[in-house]
Amino acid sequence: MNDYIAKPVDERILYSKIISLVKRNTGQEPIEKDEEVIKDKCIDLDYLNHRTKSHPKLMMEMIGAYLEQTPPLILAMKQSLIDKDWDLLYASVHKMIPSFSIMGINIDFENMAKKVQEYAVNQKQSEGIPRMIAQLDQICTQACAELEEEFNRIKNTN
């Protein structure tokens, strides 16, 4: 199985799924290799496709908002750790949290962000914090790169 769609079928979601499958199969690389790359993706736009009914303009607006908001939040999160500014650490992670599920990022990272938030509330240094912040930085940076590609793909196909 390559994909699935929930009933009642929304024709725009169906259309976007067909397009992505057709595009995937017309590439130069063997399908196995292509699928391996997809497995490594950290984002999953099913939720967003469902909410926007795969409307390209709305998808681009949502992705655009994430791309504009997230890089400064990553910087604020990292800097606040260096400065031991627990309020800013709390605020930057707090603002990131709703985006994890919206962009279909693994729930483990959302839980990790919530843990960092707890540490920040208690205003105490913990050995685990720098490692978790590094992981959040990595996943959000990867999400930004993947979403930028997705943004350009939608832009070029519509």
Add this chain to the structure above:
Amino acid sequence: MSEEKIKIFLVDDDAVYLKLLEIEFLQNADFEIETYATGELCIENLKNHPDVVILDYYLDGIDKAAMNGIETLDQIKASNPEIAVIMLSSQDSIDIAVNCMHHKAYDYVMKSETAFLRLQKNITNIFSYQKIEKQLNWYMGHM
């Protein structure tokens, strides 16, 4: 002649969540929506007469000088107590919920996948209550 649309202000400094909420409201209900990233902008635009304001609790996270959700709620209520304000927050906290209620919020809704449905239900309740209140006042006036 068709009735005027219900006007809703959405106020949140989280641009991704704000956009998602706007999309949900525009796609699933016939409302007039205005979005604001800060409490200050919301207050500045109260002259546009919103019927309902959906307001994030934690507006002063990144910008510490920004007006927070409760201050914004107080100013909305001071400007017009009739405007229903529903507070939004990512935290499930009884203290925050009680604080919002003390400051005359209509309700407190958690930011979750079902938030939009809860908000929609709240808005329906606000307007049915207002309708009943108007009818009651009319009958009282004609007794």
